[in-house]
Amino acid sequence: MVEKTELVELLTPAGLTLLDSIDVDALASDPVSTVARLREAGHAPALVQAVLTQARLRRKAVTKFGDFASRMLFTEAGLEQATRLRVAAVHAGRFQAAGIRSVADLGCGNGGDAMALAALDLDVTAVDSDEVTAVVASYNLAPFPSARAEHGDAAAFDVDAVDAVFFDPARRTAGHQNTSRLTKPSDYSPSLDLVFDVASRLPTGVKLGPGFDRELIPAEAEAQWVSVDGQVVEMGLWFGSLARAGVRRAALVLSAAGSDELVSDADSADVDVRELGEFVYEPDGAVIRARLIGQLATQVGAGMVSDGIAYLTGDEAVQTPFASVFRVLERWPLDEKRIKRELKERGVGTVEIKKRGVDVDPAAFRKRLAPKGRGSATLILTRVAGRHTALLVERVTSDSR
Numbered sequence: 001m002v003e004k005t006e007l008v009e010l011l012t013p014a015g016l017t018l019l020d021s022i023d024v025d026a027l028a029s030d031p032v033s034t035v036a037r038l039r040e041a042g043h044a045p046a047l048v049q050a051v052l053t054q055a056r057l058r059r060k061a062v063t064k065f066g067d068f069a070s071r072m073l074f075t076e077a078g079l080e081q082a083t084r085l086r087v088a089a090v091h092a093g094r095f096q097a098a099g100i101r102s103v104a105d106l107g108c109g110n111g112g113d114a115m116a117l118a119a120l121d122l123d124v125t126a127v128d129s130d131e132v133t134a135v136v137a138s139y140n141l142a143p144f145p146s147a148r149a150e151h152g153d154a155a156a157f158d159v160d161a162v163d164a165v166f167f168d169p170a171r172r173t174a175g176h177q178n179t180s181r182l183t184k185p186s187d188y189s190p191s192l193d194l195v196f197d198v199a200s201r202l203p204t205g206v207k208l209g210p211g212f213d214r215e216l217i218p219a220e221a222e223a224q225w226v227s228v229d230g231q232v233v234e235m236g237l238w239f240g241s242l243a244r245a246g247v248r249r250a251a252l253v254l255s256a257a258g259s260d261e262l263v264s265d266a267d268s269a270d271v272d273v274r275e276l277g278e279f280v281y282e283p284d285g286a287v288i289r290a291r292l293i294g295q296l297a298t299q300v301g302a303g304m305v306s307d308g309i310a311y312l313t314g315d316e317a318v319q320t321p322f323a324s325v326f327r328v329l330e331r332w333p334l335d336e337k338r339i340k341r342e343l344k345e346r347g348v349g350t351v352e353i354k355k356r357g358v359d360v361d362p363a364a365f366r367k368r369l370a371p372k373g374r375g376s377a378t379l380i381l382t383r384v385a386g387r388h389t390a391l392l393v394e395r396v397t398s399d400s401r
Helices: 004-010 011-022 025-030 031-041 045-073 078-079 087-095 112-119 131-140 192-199 285-289 292-301 336-345 362-370
Strands: 100-108 123-128 146-151 164-167 204-208 221-230 231-239 249-255 260-264 279-283 312-314 321-332 347-353 375-386 385-397
Touching: 004 011, 004 045, 004 131, 025 031, 025 045, 031 045, 045 078, 045 087, 045 112, 087 112, 087 164, 087 204, 087 221, 087 231, 087 249, 100 321, 112 123, 112 131, 112 146, 123 131, 131 146, 164 192, 192 204, 221 285, 231 285, 249 285, 260 285, 260 292, 279 285, 279 292, 279 385, 285 292, 292 312, 321 336, 321 375, 336 347, 336 362, 336 385, 347 362
Parallel strands: 100 123, 100 164, 123 146, 164 204, 221 249, 347 375
Antiparallel strands: 204 231, 221 231, 249 260, 279 312, 279 321, 321 385, 375 385
């Protein structure tokens, strides 16, 4: 937990030096020894608490901020909601490509997006309504001469003083830890009414959750769903010069292999259902959220396995960054006893279970199968041409074809 008293202890030369001296891996493996060492060295309990809290958050932040995490401060809630630095760089690139020079980051959190904007030499004013969070953002932005953080109300910020705005509305309850997700967009802060009003006048970007109600997406906005290493992390709305001409739906897939994107001027219609082929495609979550499954199906020459089911099937394995490909080895009815017997005969002890369109809890189903053996297998539980079906499959890679 990060509170004002902890920041007072931490934001001193001695506090920051002590924080930088902590071996975060050693802290994770043996926290008792780390605490004992710090106390034996004579450090005050409040300082020890503040330093250990930040050290733990820095270690956790590596997945989002990489090496930068070791030089940043965080609140727990701010880190949970923070944009991954790789995604923030994509955001910033839009503003640069549009010729924007000054940006207000309203609802800046710990300052990840503001850092990415400032790294491109844009003039950035980052604002957060929480005082502690604003102080943390100010520390993180200190290395960037063109950026500053303020404690203030995003709704009261004079947007006419900047070229463009980036909003990251608070989608969780107030606080620095143990916050809960807000399920109603009307409860976001700042409100979407304010956000969309600004977007009608200025180039605007808005970061929202991937499950945001599509019915609330303004017709003039470009909606882009982003996945990182297979996890859908956000849906961004882009307005004015930040939106691309002719693009209203986009699925951006970021992975170790690079960056790939499907774009369209609208949702793409599903293709026809066809008989189960030798291969099954599992579209990336960003493609599913963007409703571009039909476009992907056309690219790989596949059809739907069943109406309303986000699996595709075809006779060839076409490698694509937008889907995982599986070879179908066996097809069985979705009968638990049958599946258990088949896996036992094959000596399968490790089972990966994927499912769509069937009322099955994968963890509970796996437990009931009680797999034993040295082998491993992947099951897809779904509907094929409307029938509940279990598919025994193996993943296809470019090396395995």
